[in-house]
Amino acid sequence: MKESALIFEISRSGRKAFSLPECDVPELPLEEMIPDECLRDKDARLPEVSEVDVVRHYTRLSRLNHGVDSGFYPLGSCTMKYNPKVNEDIAGQEGFTQVHPLQPENMVQGCLELMYKTDRLLSEITGMDRFSLQPAAGAHGEMAGLMIIKSYHMQRGDTKRNKIIVPDSAHGTNPASAAMVGFKMVEVKSNERGEVDLEALKALVDDETAGLMLTNPNTLGLFEENILEISRIVHEAGGLLYYDGANMNAILGIARPGDMGFDVVHLNLHKTFSTPHGGGGPGSGPVGVKKELVQFLPVPMVEFKDGEYYLDYDRPCSIGMIKSFYGNFSVAVKAYAYIMSMGAEGLKEVAETAVLNANYIMQRLKEYYLLPYDRTCMHEFVISAQKQKEKGISAMDIAKRLMDFGFHPPTVYFPLIVKEAMMIEPTETESRDTLDAFVGALIQIAKEAQTEPDKLKQAPHVTPVKRLDEAGAARNPVLRWTP
């Protein structure tokens, strides 16, 4: 296959793709408006291409990608479920896209109502009291949540609490978010069942503990059975409990973080609530809290009084703003539409089906791959390529070979506590036929690992490019095109 040209490489001087009106006001010489020393002396080398060039170029690039609509995308912890098309149409309406964030409140009642109602819906689903939609993504929600926890302790004059406890199985964003907010991170180890080790936790908590961050089900796809005990230990030590909502899909309509003792929650609307992942965003990471923490939520909050929605900035205890305006609004539009189309029973069925699908794949694969935690999983599970490793085949080789079957690989080498980890999350939007085909591919790959290991090491074979020299890319970074 030919190398893929860059947009700059198909540029031809004088070609254009833009269509702009002529200037209809009397023109001033540029130098009269802006002094010469503040002006550019050379044009930015943006491409000169025709409209057809642009359309063909990016259409061609798109075809080098695998999306959820292309095929199965069981990327663990990312909840790559189907993104309903109607929600794209809905969010694309002018009444939502063509609204300036600083227009007077009486002109934007629809936007404010939608934000307010999304807050109410998310609160009901999670058992929290209020949500702010301001965080732009999960990690941003974590940061906001930890700022709230810090503010809570500081307001009580409890200034020693500078430690956040994070399980060794946690997402990398958890410890990184703790650092963003100036906390020290302390790791608690997992026990042989893949859950937080209670004895280790007891030994860690003290009067410096600000809180514990927990994903439940955790990144092994296992529900923390001792959640009530964990909650008791953390709260008795004076800390708060933070819920990383990345895995909320497993418990929709079944159980609520608010009822498990969590004080602060973030959700990933781009995971659980079906909004598209966009190739790495935009996401949305609303942060929700229990009553006593509402005062700390970011400003502004949407409130409702005398029949009108309004933005409330007068919140003296708030952590402040963490982003311009009000969050990734159009992502919230899609999530709201999703919840409204699912209802209570629909959401419960989402969780049930996601969990059944995961257990079904796990059951069918455990004969072929090492299953480090052999117990009922929730919406995802982790297998290991350690058996195959004996033949020199790594999780990465298996991942790459899966692409030849038209599947996106699972998350690999995470969580860190499982060697050669492969984390598989099918979601509820996949049919049994798809799951069977995927299982079939992984069984065939397990066999190939025995009989044709080279086929795996050379994989993928049918993708637009072969394996890349990633070490070389990092050693000698080429981060932009130069003529």
Place this chain on the structure above:
Amino acid sequence: MGRYVPNTGQDRKEMLDELGLDSIDQLFEDIPYEVRIAGRLNLPEPLSEVELVRHMRELAEKNETVEDYICFLGAGAYDRYIPSVVGHILSRQEFYTAYTPYQPEISQGTLQAIFEYQTMICELTGMEVSNASMYDGASALAEAVIMACQATGRKKVLMARTVHPQSRKVVHTYCRFRDIQLCEVGYDDGRLDVDELKQMISDEVAAVVVQNPNFFGIVELLDEIAEVSHSHGALFITSVNPVSLAVLKPPGNAGADIVVGEGQSLGNPLSFGGPYLGFMATSRKLMRRMPGRVVGQTTDTSGRRAFVLTIQTREQHIRREKATSNICTNQALNALAATVYLALMGREGLKKVALLSMQKAHYAYQRLISQGRCSALFSAPFFDEFVVTSPVPVEQLNEKLLESKIIGGYALERDYPELKNAWLVAVTEKRTKNEIDMLVERVGEL
């Protein structure tokens, strides 16, 4: 079975059989009974597609849009023209339903587009490297401040009061929790007061932060500020409007060390404040301190050029608490919109957008002043947004304009109590002479 769940009751039964189970409930036995939802969630009854579309249209119709009104409101979000092609490319499922390109062999589309984006941002800003995007301009600025503190080992930052008030608030929030001391530098004739900066700068300062054009639309004197910053070992951070960079001197050529900005103007609709994108560019020297994803060029095993996420040892999934930032998912699709927009506009088009906006803004300014109802407040040169003093309180003025279907400018008094009746007016390439004349006429009727 319900919406978006393809399995039938029969599938479900057979799958449970395979697991040796009788009911779905058995899969949830690890969840303590005490925390299970008794009954069901209290949510509205589900809507069919027909009902949903109707409900959502009703909500949308409760908003008044910039399509129904003539918009002279900017202040960080701009009513710019978005070519049709942008939306069509963005609605390619291969782009919008994919995730972060962790597996480069099946993500070259996203990766190459980001590589092109990084190149365009470098060209506009005059910097050596760019990341793949940040949440928005304000949070990108906050991350730049943290990056500067980490790079210099200092914990004090000087920020111009002419930086967007919301950006300053966001920077303040990020800094407060990390014990970074943030001091604001005042302005003189609408520009950063360089004398005040000279008094405040010291060897303890990690960075000097300036916006250009600033919140008042005024062009700052970057070279001079860079010199003052560097003379004390501080880094120089600028937050810039990317459209202005088609004509204004790139901050990289004026000594900037980190350049960030709000990219909404590049092909992203107003959307009531988001999603937009932040961009960030810096020098090669500082690139390993930069937050966010970065795409690099490499080759595959057959020697073909290809692209991959790189210098990842800065990032949270590798470095955890020692990462340069916690940022993970950010604004890839909005960055793609910016890329397609910049490809369509190209070298000449972006310049034309900038010049059209600037000419129209200057026409509007001159007419408002010469008509005599508004008065000039600052004399420094501006780009496509400007400040005048209104003859009446801005709220009153804007209310009056709404009667003529005009959305007026921003009331600066909200953030600058000393600027009584100051009115920040934005004029993009979309505004026509007739619309501007109408604005001036209505102001004249007051």
